[in-house]
Structures are given as C-alpha cells and as structure tokens.
Amino acid sequence: MIYKESHALILNNIARFIDLTELEKQKYLSLLTDIKVKKKAFLMQAGDFAKYEYFIIKGCLKVYTLDEDGAPYISMFAVEDYWTGDMASFMTKEPTPYFIKATEHSELLGISRANYDLLFQEIPKFERFYRILYQRSLVSYIRRSNHGISLTAEQRYIEFKKKYPKIVNRITQKDLAAYIGITPEFMSKIISKVNRM
Amino acid sequence: MIYKESHALILNNIARFIDLTELEKQKYLSLLTDIKVKKKAFLMQAGDFAKYEYFIIKGCLKVYTLDEDGAPYISMFAVEDYWTGDMASFMTKEPTPYFIKATEHSELLGISRANYDLLFQEIPKFERFYRILYQRSLVSYIRRSNHGISLTAEQRYIEFKKKYPKIVNRITQKDLAAYIGITPEFMSKIISKVNRM
DNA sequence: TAAAAGTCTTAAACTAGTTCATTTTTTTTC
DNA sequence: GAAAAAAAATGAACTAGTTTAAGACTTTTA
Numbered sequence: 001m002i003y004k005e006s007h008a009l010i011l012n013n014i015a016r017f018i019d020l021t022e023l024e025k026q027k028y029l030s031l032l033t034d035i036k037v038k039k040k041a042f043l044m045q046a047g048d049f050a051k052y053e054y055f056i057i058k059g060c061l062k063v064y065t066l067d068e069d070g071a072p073y074i075s076m077f078a079v080e081d082y083w084t085g086d087m088a089s090f091m092t093k094e095p096t097p098y099f100i101k102a103t104e105h106s107e108l109l110g111i112s113r114a115n116y117d118l119l120f121q122e123i124p125k126f127e128r129f130y131r132i133l134y135q136r137s138l139v140s141y142i143r144r145s146n147h148g149i150s151l152t153a154e155q156r157y158i159e160f161k162k163k164y165p166k167i168v169n170r171i172t173q174k175d176l177a178a179y180i181g182i183t184p185e186f187m188s189k190i191i192s193k194v195n196r197m
Numbered sequence: 198m199i200y201k202e203s204h205a206l207i208l209n210n211i212a213r214f215i216d217l218t219e220l221e222k223q224k225y226l227s228l229l230t231d232i233k234v235k236k237k238a239f240l241m242q243a244g245d246f247a248k249y250e251y252f253i254i255k256g257c258l259k260v261y262t263l264d265e266d267g268a269p270y271i272s273m274f275a276v277e278d279y280w281t282g283d284m285a286s287f288m289t290k291e292p293t294p295y296f297i298k299a300t301e302h303s304e305l306l307g308i309s310r311a312n313y314d315l316l317f318q319e320i321p322k323f324e325r326f327y328r329i330l331y332q333r334s335l336v337s338y339i340r341r342s343n344h345g346i347s348l349t350a351e352q353r354y355i356e357f358k359k360k361y362p363k364i365v366n367r368i369t370q371k372d373l374a375a376y377i378g379i380t381p382e383f384m385s386k387i388i389s390k391v392n393r394m
Numbered sequence: 395t396a397a398a399a400g401t402c403t404t405a406a407a408c409t410a411g412t413t414c415a416t417t418t419t420t421t422t423t424c
Numbered sequence: 425g426a427a428a429a430a431a432a433a434t435g436a437a438c439t440a441g442t443t444t445a446a447g448a449c450t451t452t453t454a
Contacts (some may be wrong), residue, residue: 413436
C-alpha cells in the first residue's frame with residue numbers, strides 16, 4: 001500500500017515503537033485530520049480548549065505562555081516529525097494557558113480527543129505506543145529541567161545550538177531569548193560574544 | 198482478600214487508573230521486592246545501573262545530581278505514595294547520573310527491569326496504567342519547568358510551600374535551597390523575609 | 395519600491411542572587 | 425548529656441542578567 005507523504009511520515013514515526021497491520025494503519029489514518037497554518041497564525045491560544053494533539057509534517061511552530069507582565073516564555077519549538085499540543089488541556093478539558101503560533105507556513109496532522117479515546121478501544125497497541133512516547137518525553141523533560149537550572153544563559157545557548165543546530169537558524173534571536181529565558185538584549189550580547197570566541 | 202499495609206497502599210495507587218482481578222493483583226504483587234533504607238543511606242548513586250523503579254510506602258528521599266563543581270541540584274523529594282527512580286537508566290541500561298538518598302528511614306517497593314517487562318506481557322492492562330502515569334507526570338513536569346523559569350526564587354519558594362506544605366517541614370533549608378536552585382545563604386534570607394511579611 | 399513595523403546592537407545604571415567569612419543555633423553521636 | 429558535626433543567620437563585596445533608551449539594520453506590507 002502506498003500512502004501520501006504526510007501519512008507515510010506519521011506511520012514511520014509510529015513504527016519506531018509498534019507494528020501495525022495494513023488494516024490498523026488505515027483505521028488509524030482515518031482518525032486523523034489535515035491541518036494547515038500560515039506563518040504568524042495561531043494553532044492555539046490561551047483560554048482555548050485543546051481540541052487536538054498535533055504531529056508536524058512540515059514547518060515550525062513555537063509553544064509559549066505569557067507571564068503576568070505579558071513577557072513570553074517559549075517552552076518548545078516544534079518542527080518536522082515532532083508531536084505537540086497541550087496535553088493537560090487535551091486530557092482534562094480545561095482551558096489551556098498556551099499559545100502555539102506558526103513561525104513558518106506549516107502542515108500538521110491532528111487527532112481529536114474523541115478519536116484519541118476511540119484509538120485505544122479499537123487498537124489497544126496504541127496504549128503501548130503512547131506509554132513509550134510519554135516515557136521518552138518524560139526522560140528528556142527531566143534531563144532538560146535538571147540540566148538547565150545550574151547553567152548560565154551562555155552555556156544554555158551553547159547546548160541548544162549543539163543539540164538543535166538546524167532549529168537555531170530557523171528562529172529569530174528574540175524567540176531564542178524567550179526560550180533560553182533571558183532578555184533579547186542579553187541574548188544579543190551572548191551571541192556576539194560566542195561568535196568572537 | 199486482605200493485604201499487608203504496603204501491598205494495600207500500592208494496589209490503591211494502581212486502582213486510580215486500572216481495575217485488576219484478584220488473580221492479577223496477586224501476580225503483580227509477586228513481582229515486587231520489599232526495600233528498606235536508613236536515613237542518610239543511598240538507594241542509588243551516580244554511576245550505578247538503575248535496577249528498580251520504586252514506590253514509596255513510608256519515609257522521604259531526595260533525588261539529586263551534582264554539577265561540575267560538586268554542587269547538588271535536587272530534582273524531587275519523594276514521599277509516601279510517590280513513584281521514583283531513574284527511568285532513563287532503568288530503560289536504557291546506561292549508568293545513572295542521579296543520587297537518591299533517604300532523608301528519613303524509608304520503606305519502598307521496587308520492581309526490577311526484568312519484572313517490569315514481564316508485567317506488560319502478563320498483564321497488558323499495565324501498558325495503560327503506565328501510559329496514564331507517565332502522561333500525568335509529563336504534564337506536571339511541563340508545568341513545573343514552564344512555571345519555574347520566569348519566577349524569582351522568592352516566588353518559587355512561596356509556590357513550593359503552598360503546593361507541598363507537608364514536605365517543607367520535613368526537609369532542611371539547605372535541601373530546599375538545592376531544590377529551588379539557590380544558595381543556602383540566599384534561602385535563609387528569603388525565608389526570614391517571607392516570615393516577616 | 396517606499397513606508398512602516400519589527401529585529402538587532404550597544405551602553406549605562408540597576409537588581410537578584412552568589413561568594414566568602416564569621417557567629418549562633420540545632421542535631422547527631424558516642 | 426557533652427562533644428562534635430551539621431545547619432542556619434548575617435553581612436560585605438561581587439557578578440550575571442535586567443531595564444531603559446536610542447540608533448542601525450531587515451523584513452513585511454501596501
């Protein structure tokens with residue numbers, strides 16, 4: 001069976017952890033929705049109810065919150081082959097505190113809450129897929145939050161650049177500052193210092 | 198069927214997400230190991246291979262890493278009804294970067310890696326249990342790391358005290374500082390300031 | 395393609411948090 | 425229950441990162 005590109009990509013992502021039969025693949029794909037967002041458009045805004053969890057086929061999005069003073073804090077940049085959304089809101093059906101905004105024209109596949117529940121009923125193997133996916137995310141989150149706290153902003157920038165060399169060149173310095181957790185001014189100083197080294 | 202206290206506690210924790218038959222309960226309990234650690238003793242040290250994942254029946258433990266300068270950073274305090282361990286090392290069979298040290302005499306139940314794998318084979322319902330457990334941990338980790346970065350140390354202390362009022366009174370100020378991510382001296386200043394308010 | 399809007403740079407004055415050193419208080423140990 | 429060890433408090437000098445402001449450079453939009 002030949003699948004369109006977006007479907008081949010998501011099946012490939014899932015095949016990392018579980019094997020599906022042809023029938024299961026088709027069933028799964030039927031539960032997904034195609035979504036496109038233009039650059040600067042929002043996929044989600046604070047106060048919304050997270051209707052989908054998303055898989056990114058193409059593009060780049062930033063996931064962020066605003067603090068009391070309205071300053072953004074970016075928790076992740078989501079690019080090709082990443083999963084994103086607000087799992088807390090998706091699960092609890094409470095409003096999200098997040099904004100998700102496309103920094104490039106992007107294409108995604110979404111699974112709705114109703115279809116997510118249906119998925120576990122129809123193809124219980126997906127419990128295993130998500131168990132492993134969440135386990136791995138948890139490990140990398142723990143590493144990140146553990147690692148981050150004792151490093152200086154300069155060290156965090158150097159690590160980010162090493163870990164995500166492709167992403168650094170796709171985002172603005174301002175957004176990078178909001179991810180690293182410093183002001184754009186200080187980000188500018190760090191970058192020119194690191195480049196001089 | 199009547200279970201000993203530690204078994205009743207862990208079954209209760211599991212019953213939050215899945216229902217087990219009597220037979221499954223007995224099978225599950227047979228896969229667990231009783232563990233005791235005295236105050237100041239290590240459950241795990243950096244360089245060890247994480248042999249178990251732990252459920253805490255009684256006591257309090259701190260999970261921490263040391264940075265290059267040997268300064269501790271505490272990532273969690275684990276008390277009654279919590280799960281702890283190093284999942285990354287447990288899964289990948291690589292050495293752990295963590296120390297887990299009892300701050301009180303503690304009793305735990307452990308599941309070994311071999312039995313964890315066996316568990317999913319014998320009682321597939323546990324895929325669901327762990328999927329939900331990891332999903333929830335992920336949500337609270339994301340919230341914590343998101344929340345933490347933009348707050349001052351004083352605000353982080355106030356939040357911690359509000360969220361874990363019982364834990365605050367069981368740990369030293371020094372350990373609290375290592376959790377908040379500041380020096381014990383500055384922690385001391387913050388506490389006396391907050392008490393004066 | 396010109397104007398407007400947004401991003402980046404630089405610099406001076408400021409603040410949250412660190413470091414180091416000393417004393418007091420509390421806890422542990424024999 | 426005395427001695428030793430660890431934790432907590434206090435203060436002065438220091439540093440990483442913020443704030444504010446202004447000008448230069450780039451990207452977007454009409």
